[in-house]
Amino acid sequence: MTTTKTALVTGANKGIGYEIAAGLGALGWSIGVGARDPERLAGAVDRLRTAGVDAFAVELDVTDDASVRAAAELLEERGGLDVLVNNAGITGGMPQDPTSVGIDVMRAAVETNVFGVVRVTNALLPLLRRSSSPRVVNLSSTVGSLTYQADPGPEAGPIALGYSPTKTYLNAVMLHYVRELEGTGVLMNNVCPGYVATDLNGHSGPRTPTQGAAAAIKYATIDDDGPNGGYFNDEGRIPW
Numbered sequence: 001m002t003t004t005k006t007a008l009v010t011g012a013n014k015g016i017g018y019e020i021a022a023g024l025g026a027l028g029w030s031i032g033v034g035a036r037d038p039e040r041l042a043g044a045v046d047r048l049r050t051a052g053v054d055a056f057a058v059e060l061d062v063t064d065d066a067s068v069r070a071a072a073e074l075l076e077e078r079g080g081l082d083v084l085v086n087n088a089g090i091t092g093g094m095p096q097d098p099t100s101v102g103i104d105v106m107r108a109a110v111e112t113n114v115f116g117v118v119r120v121t122n123a124l125l126p127l128l129r130r131s132s133s134p135r136v137v138n139l140s141s142t143v144g145s146l147t148y149q150a151d152p153g154p155e156a157g158p159i160a161l162g163y164s165p166t167k168t169y170l171n172a173v174m175l176h177y178v179r180e181l182e183g184t185g186v187l188m189n190n191v192c193p194g195y196v197a198t199d200l201n202g203h204s205g206p207r208t209p210t211q212g213a214a215a216a217i218k219y220a221t222i223d224d225d226g227p228n229g230g231y232f233n234d235e236g237r238i239p240w
Contacts, residue, residue, distance in 0.1 A: 004054070006081050007220065008032035008071070010062055010120060011088030013044040015198040016139070019213035020085055024220060025053030032075060034060040034088070036067070062088045062116030072123040081127040083220045086117045086138045091201075092162040105162045113166035114173060121177070128186055136177075137220045140190035140231065144168040147239035171231055171240065178229035187226060191215040192233040 007024050011017040013035035025031045025048055033048065033055050035041040041057050048055035058074060061067040075081050092109040095101075117138055128134035142148055143157035144167025157164060174190050181188070193212030195205040205212075215234055219227070231238045 004028065004030050005083065006030045006032065006075070006079065007083035007085060008034055008058060008075065008081060008124070009085040009087055010034040010060060010116075013037065013040040016193050016196055016209045016212040016216075017085075017087040018044055018048075019209040020087060020216045020220075021055065022048060022051065022053060023210075023213050023217040024083070024085075025051075025055060027221070028054075029083075030054045030056070030078075032056055032058040032071075032078075032081075034058045034062075034071065036061040060088075060120075062086075062120050063111050065119065068119050068123045071120075072127065075124065075127055080130055081124055082131040082133065083135045083137070084121065084124050084128060085216055085220055086120060086136070087216070088116060089113045089139060089166075090163075091160070094158070094160065096158075096160040096162040098159070098161045101161045109162040109166045110169065113163075114169045117170060118173060125186070129184060132185075133224055134184075134186045135220050135222065136186060136188040137216050138170055138174055138188070138190045139193060139216060140170050140174075141167045141192045142233065142238055144171050145231075145238055145240060174231075175229055185224070187222060187224075187228045189219045189222075189227055189230045189232060191219055192231075192238060194233060 009021045012021045012033045021031045033045050045055045045057045058071050060071045090112045092105040142155040143164040148155040194207045196207045196212035
């Protein structure tokens with residue numbers, strides 16, 4: 001009987017997602033690398049395997065029901081799932097001033113950043129429930145904090161009506177999952193990676209993807225008595 005844990009990281013072909021996959025893989029876990037671009041996905045899996053990670057490809061578009069079902073079937077065939085990291089996300093493009101942002105931009109951001117998380121989580125919960133220590137980590141952001149938005153400083157980020165409210169929405173979604181799943185052993189938390197240099201911001205962030213991956217790895221590996229329903233960054237809890 002194998003004791004190797006299996007994790008799926010969505011949006012893992014580059015950036016923060018790739019480093020989360022690498023970090024969990026370094027623990028000896030089997031890592032499903034989720035991404036929608038087959039060529040980039042294959043390249044990421046090859047790089048991880050070269051680094052000694054037990055990585056496998058999961059072709060996955062979080063906005064597509066059939067793609068998500070196929071990913072769940074693949075994980076079922078491989079023996080199940082212990083940890084889900086919902087990392088895939090988009091900004092929708094900037095600027096996003098309320099008076100000029102397109103509804104299509106807002107819709108696309110919600111479809112990926114919120115509905116995508118719900119779609120993937122619901123498809124994989126039957127597998128997670130079979131795990132002895134199931135964990136779900138969602139990549140949120142301090143820009144989703146209404147406390148920070150009400151008194152804006154650096155943590156509030158720029159005005160971004162398409163992107164920022166999706167993280168507020170995701171925080172609320174997480175809390176409702178926690179309420180429903182109470183007592184099941186599934187621990188779910190939201191984390192902020194910080195301002196990381198990625199494609200989402202034109203690589204303008206001061207933090208590296210490895211630094212940005214640290215919080216997700218931490219809460220993906222918490223003990224059974226660890227936090228549940230929290231909103232964290234590297235420094236601790238983020239105000240709602």
